[in-house]
Amino acid sequence: MAPIARYAQGVSILRLLRRPPQDGAPAIARSGKFPVWRWVILLVAGVYFLLPLYAAIRFAGFKAFGSVFTQPGFAEALWTSIQISAMTWIITMALMLPTTIYVHLRLPRLRAVLESITILPIVIPPIVLTVGVLQVFPTQLKATMWLLGIEYVILAMPFAYRSIDAGLRSIDLKTLTEASNNLGASWPQTIWRVIMPNLGTSLLSATVLIVALCLGEFTMASLNLVTTFPVWIVEFDQLNANISTSASIFALVVTWIFLMLIVTLGSRRSRRTGAGEVTLFTVTANTKTIGES
């Protein structure tokens, strides 16, 4: 997770730099000094993020990239990781989307409680979680990707909750659901046709974070004896460090392209429907009210 999360932050910083000062933005954004600081931040962050990457590329050498895909175990490990990602995504969304909507509509006071519950997986070390899970789960599931997927659902919960929560806060959930119900839509129809399309980018953010998590997590996978992509990289490192390093760079690049795609799609979509701007963790509500024009 860690290097990919850093990339996610890098994307946000890039967006911050690109965005021109807007009306109503804090005064500092309009002052002449701020762009200088922007460039300083960009430079420092850039060096911090890119230098290790450069070092890795230098170390791996360009020849190694070509041979990554044909290495024994590469395809299987990547496929396992993709399957686990899909499974984690499906279970997480199926659990968190209705739960968060329900809490927003009916139990708004529980929001703080839910938020602190979803923080727990971050606070508790993965090793503790894994040992606990291995104690209680049936033997048949142990060392399978199914069990690992279920464990990842717990790890993914904070990210999914935060994204969905931010998305729900950016829309008038109560009025939209009531309007939808009033026009004859059932709850599943309301979630599918009204809520989810308007959460668009926040669901995409949740997806990116879940996929990034599943493609990057090592500790749990290793303890569960499942050869996921990161586990394969570490194991293969013993055989050929150059190829293993280029495989991890490959993973980073793929994730990065994925993130950029989401951010681009997200802003195009919100321009069309006038929704708030969506970054990975936050949704900025569009403050210009429609009635004013």
Added chain:
Amino acid sequence: MATNEAAATTSAAATDVAAAAAVVAATTGTSTREGTSVSLRNLTRVFGATRALDGMSLDIAPGELVALLGPSGCGKTTALRIVAGFETATAGEVLVDGQDVSGRPAAKRDMGMVFQSYSLFPNMSALDNVGFGLRMRKIGGAARRQKAGELLEMVGLSAQAAQFPHQLSGGQQQRVALARALAIEPRVLLLDEPLSALDAKVRLQLREQIRTLQQRLGTTTLFVTHDQEEALSMADRVGVMRAGRLEQVAAPDELYDRPATAFVAEFVGTMNRLPGSLGSDGRTVTVLGSTVPVQDGGPSSGQVTVLVRPENLTVAPAEGGNGIVFLRTFLGATSRITVLLSGDLQVLVDVPSTHAAAMTPGASVQVAVPSDPVLVVGAEG
């Protein structure tokens, strides 16, 4: 119902609407459909220690527009939401055409609602918003688009069919919301302060448009508002609410001329409060030096407060009169004169502006009560 006359007297825009409505009526047969009656029986809603609704009963005739008027927190919105199915009553029932709908979920009530806040689905164009209810009723693509197009035409927004809600003004959004609510040919139309977020001019236009459409389609309508002008100008009958109960339900003119209680009298229009004393038989009251008959329903003896509307008082310049002009406000055809009477009592009197010239601040005037029956309440009330 005299819909034709009503349509003929309204503006050119409204005639367009009427013509378009006739098109829709011809294709859907809405104008010939029997209206739906709605009855609220003893509705009570308790939130913790507060009774938002306290045994409210109301009968709405087919095709009628009833406005619920009252200050915030009087329970009018709660009543509407119970009818819509968004809230459940603690006790009492809602009958639609004589059938209790209390157990039916909102999605199955066939009621069109226009909300106070903008409620269009941001991810759908105006046309798709209007077609949403039809889609939920499994009406196929072409038929749905045609019907939605007709309704957009009816509210005068054909040109905006492909636009998304954020590209529409507030007034346009509420018109699309109205078209969306009417598209499902609802048995009952529910309007929850649909105009309160709009500016004054748009509000006035939309008010006329809603009323014209409602009369054309003959849709039974329950309309919630805190704006008395809106209620009086649009509704067939107005129900004034206070603390979860209906104080009075009556036609607008009756409500204004013969308010049943002091609360109604003062909530609807402007009222002067003047001290008076009842005659021994309780049928007359002496106020500002003259003795006038009393409307039924007040206290029967002692010191009372007399309620008189500004247009029912008379004022004339007079040397040594009973008051001094304090303020003169020009309102167009009439002017409102604020007169200071003895005992620090202020009254408002409306006079034709042509008569107001002599009544400059500081002028001595005589204020009098005409001999029409007046409403009296206990002195402390």
